[in-house]
Amino acid sequence: MSAKKTVLISGGAGYIGSHTAVELINAGYDVIIIDNLSNSDRNAVEGVEKITGKKIPFEIVDTCDKNALRSVFEKYQFDSVIHFAAFKAVGESVEKPLMYYQNNLGSFMNILEMMKEFGRPNILFSSSATVYGEAEELPVTEKTLRKPATSPYGNTKQIAEDILHDCCYAYEGMYGIALRYFNPVGAHPSALIGELPRGVPNNLVPFVTQTAAGIRECLSVFGNDYPTPDGTCLRDYIDVVDLAKAHVAAVNRMTEDKMEEKYEIFNIGTGRPVSVLELLTTFEKVNNLKLNYRIAPRRAGDVTAVWADTSLANEKLGWKAERTLDETLESAWRWEKHLRNL
Numbered sequence: 001m002s003a004k005k006t007v008l009i010s011g012g013a014g015y016i017g018s019h020t021a022v023e024l025i026n027a028g029y030d031v032i033i034i035d036n037l038s039n040s041d042r043n044a045v046e047g048v049e050k051i052t053g054k055k056i057p058f059e060i061v062d063t064c065d066k067n068a069l070r071s072v073f074e075k076y077q078f079d080s081v082i083h084f085a086a087f088k089a090v091g092e093s094v095e096k097p098l099m100y101y102q103n104n105l106g107s108f109m110n111i112l113e114m115m116k117e118f119g120r121p122n123i124l125f126s127s128s129a130t131v132y133g134e135a136e137e138l139p140v141t142e143k144t145l146r147k148p149a150t151s152p153y154g155n156t157k158q159i160a161e162d163i164l165h166d167c168c169y170a171y172e173g174m175y176g177i178a179l180r181y182f183n184p185v186g187a188h189p190s191a192l193i194g195e196l197p198r199g200v201p202n203n204l205v206p207f208v209t210q211t212a213a214g215i216r217e218c219l220s221v222f223g224n225d226y227p228t229p230d231g232t233c234l235r236d237y238i239d240v241v242d243l244a245k246a247h248v249a250a251v252n253r254m255t256e257d258k259m260e261e262k263y264e265i266f267n268i269g270t271g272r273p274v275s276v277l278e279l280l281t282t283f284e285k286v287n288n289l290k291l292n293y294r295i296a297p298r299r300a301g302d303v304t305a306v307w308a309d310t311s312l313a314n315e316k317l318g319w320k321a322e323r324t325l326d327e328t329l330e331s332a333w334r335w336e337k338h339l340r341n342l
């Protein structure tokens, strides 16, 4: 294992982390996964091993536990860290703000502190398009102003970005990239890894696949009176495998010393706005089934529209989204069927 080609992945048993582990391994990296399994399953690590044919060092570690984290830094050599481990439910964050600030910021600061202590240079952070709120301009570029966060979850993303910025400029050996994800959806084509929402899903696609599987009776479309072509909200749905590949491109940029600033930010989306109704009809078409859905009132906190200008990632990371919405929604349904033995 060369340190330059080894990546520590916190939250690597989660949805985006597991897909990223696969793509890093495909690109010739070694990975070490740490995860406290609070919202993930060790089967995901086995899924990554099955897909790649590699045995993966895996430790059950809570990144909020600094001593446990220090042991990981003592045990393994790696130059780059991807920090996924975080809570991610917007509604829950409103009810339990302290839990969110403590977990999402405490764990990130522990990671940064260990990187500084052990002289590990490269840190990639999972940020979110949520930092743009109801955006000033569409599509949003990385220069579009961030709006005050509307939830503690969103606030943890903004604050973490600021912490990363400050650390990269304060500490000589530290380089950071924040990737602002738009709406990650879909699953690995093998159906060996995918999203595993606990309880009733908040996000659209898991709710769609669970409705198709008969686990949910009816899907609510939250509002059809928005100022958009068909009245439903517009989002930029990015395939999780494409998203994973964006992480590989960002790690390459860091390890090949190609960064132009000490801290860089990239939007990771497709650049194409898709309405809720378009997503539902596409899902029905590609999977040849009918979904039970109805129009419901708007959901509090939803923005009307947000999609990415991806030119910076295209140019600087040499990355762009490749999978079509059809392929993505097929993969989402394949994963749900695999999970439910359908």
Ligand code: UFG
Pocket: 088, 090, 128, 130, 153, 154, 182, 183, 184, 202, 203, 204, 205, 207, 219, 220, 221, 222, 223, 233, 234, 235, 276, 299, 301, 302, 303
């Ligand atoms: N939607 C429905 N019915 C559902 C679920 C969602 O109509 O059952 C609609 C929403 O109203 C929205 C779209 O589908 O228009 C997408 O909703 P998601 O919940 O899947 O995703 P969001 O755009 O709300 O979420 C994104 C990110 C989060 C982030 C959030 C902040 O995925 O990480 O923005 O607003 F926190």
